[in-house]
Amino acid sequence: MEAAQFVLTLSCADRPGIVGAVSSHLAAQGSNILEAQQFGDAQTGQFFMRLVFRPCTLDVEADDLRAGFKVVAQRFGMQWTLRPRDRRRRVLLMVSRFDHCLADLLYRWRIGELPMDIVGIVTNHPRETYRHLDLDGIPFHYLPVDRASKAAQEAQVWAVIERSGAELVVLARYMQVLSDDLAGKLAGRCINIHHSFLPGFKGARPYHQAHRRGVKLIGATAHFVTAELDEGPIIEQDIERVSHSDTPEDLIRIGRDIERRVLARTLRLVLDDRVLVDGHKTVVFAP
Structure with a gap:
């Protein structure tokens, strides 16, 4: 049985280090990124990102993942969501x-x-x-x-x-x-x-x-x-x-x-x- 997939979406003011911080955080938590898309809007100065990832352990809860990501989100002033991909x-x-x-x-x-x-x-x-x-x-x-x-x-x-x-x-x-x-x-x-x-x-x-x-x-x-x-x-x-x-x-x-x-x-x-x-x-x- 594979661990559940999760979807992370975020937006914030564009600046260096966002992708590195997000990917490093997920790697440190033992998650494997399956999909990654990003866009920087040169006119508004906003950055947007969508990732699909899978934790390496089976018993990870979405609330625990959200709690862990808050530090990164606060650092960059992100608006973000994180949810299990299979939740209807x-x-x-x-x-x-x-x-x-x-x-x-x-x-x-x-x-x-x-x-x-x-x-x-x-x-x-x-x-x-x-x-x-x-x-x-x-x-x-x-x-x-x-x-x-x-x-x-x-x-x-x-x-x-x-x-x-x-x-x-x-x-x-x-x-x-x-x-x-x-x-x-x-x-x-x-x-x-x-x-x-x-x-x-x-x-x-x-x-x-x-x-x-x-x-x-x-x-x-x-x-x-x-x-x-x-x-x-x-x-x-x-x-x-x-x-x-x-x-x-x-x-x-x-x-x-x-x-x-x-x-x-x-x-x-x-x-x-x-x-x-x-x-x-x-x-x-x-x-």
């Missing part, structure tokens, strides 16, 4: 009427492609909307909302997040704008997916607007949610070329496919601690 994150999915992203995530989760524990689904549409999906065993929360009830509904959403212990919230085409208060509470742990036309073609029927303008590229963007609507740090994007012969319905169909795969890729990256926030952007350490 608790994830809450939020969705509205369009359920293509939800269906895709559920499929990938059930076949083991996305190693996570889904602790609930929150939606502003009744369960009958998703009668074609297998939701068996997943807590389902129907929380309708309108302009007058938004504050009360978001209080219910937050209560679900707290009760479920959700570490990550995924807006899988949840077509409600989160308030500044809720977005602030979820800073750094809430992912959204939308078409990539923004800031153009805002509002209703964006694909029809894009079709009227004769766009040649359509895509999708996944980002962390912030109080600034659809302007959080971008994690992943993708595009496809379209032509004059494509109808608005074709664009919608192609857009659905792009949204599904971009959100799935994004979630896989986040679950494996490959995404670090760098101000208004992200550092993504690709597999």
Whole structure:
């Protein structure tokens, strides 16, 4: 039996000696580094690093590893996380009427492609909307909302997040704008997916607007949610070329496919601690 793998991520002001200090510490503790990626942002002066390592002994606990690393972290003023790589994150999915992203995530989760524990689904549409999906065993929360009830509904959403212990919230085409208060509470742990036309073609029927303008590229963007609507740090994007012969319905169909795969890729990256926030952007350490 091999010892468990652990993932260490960190960011701090860039200066000489960081890599040496981290690797020397892990070596002194008897750990073997399996993966190492790093990036120094010349514009912000910040340094980012992700390591996967395996202790040479079987009975090492994550808390003991964290306690040992604190000395190095304090020395360099690091923001950092250290967790067992096989520990599954608790994830809450939020969705509205369009359920293509939800269906895709559920499929990938059930076949083991996305190693996570889904602790609930929150939606502003009744369960009958998703009668074609297998939701068996997943807590389902129907929380309708309108302009007058938004504050009360978001209080219910937050209560679900707290009760479920959700570490990550995924807006899988949840077509409600989160308030500044809720977005602030979820800073750094809430992912959204939308078409990539923004800031153009805002509002209703964006694909029809894009079709009227004769766009040649359509895509999708996944980002962390912030109080600034659809302007959080971008994690992943993708595009496809379209032509004059494509109808608005074709664009919608192609857009659905792009949204599904971009959100799935994004979630896989986040679950494996490959995404670090760098101000208004992200550092993504690709597999």
